[in-house]
Amino acid sequence: QRRVHEVEETIKRIQQHKGVQGVIVVNNDGIPIRSNMENTATVQYTNAVHLLTQKARSTVRDLDPQNDLTFIRVRSKKNEILIAPDKDYNLIVVQNPAE
Numbered sequence: 001q002r003r004v005h006e007v008e009e010t011i012k013r014i015q016q017h018k019g020v021q022g023v024i025v026v027n028n029d030g031i032p033i034r035s036n037m038e039n040t041a042t043v044q045y046t047n048a049v050h051l052l053t054q055k056a057r058s059t060v061r062d063l064d065p066q067n068d069l070t071f072i073r074v075r076s077k078k079n080e081i082l083i084a085p086d087k088d089y090n091l092i093v094v095q096n097p098a099e
Contacts, residue, residue, distance in 0.1 A: 011023050021079065022035065022042075022094060023087055023092070030046060030050035049083055049090065053085050063077070070085070071083065097099070
């Protein structure tokens with residue numbers, strides 16, 4: 001119960017940052033469990049990020065089996081996707097870096 005409250009508070013805090021367009025929490029099966037984005041965008045980001053995170057984690061471990069992925073930042077012309085993979089969940093933040 002306490003952990004759920006901490007997650008909710010973290011999401012609220014992130015959403016208040018300038019430029020944040022969306023926050024998505026995804027379980028390790030790639031299923032979104034929390035999102036403030038519309039459903040179509042949530043599914044689109046979740047699917048793409050899930051594959052990217054798996055590939056990035058495997059690449060990091062291939063280079064050094066003792067290492068692990070801690071953060072991914074992808075910046076495009078339109079927005080920036082920040083991914084914080086954890087052992088149980090992945091946090092995805094979509095933001096407009098220009099704001």
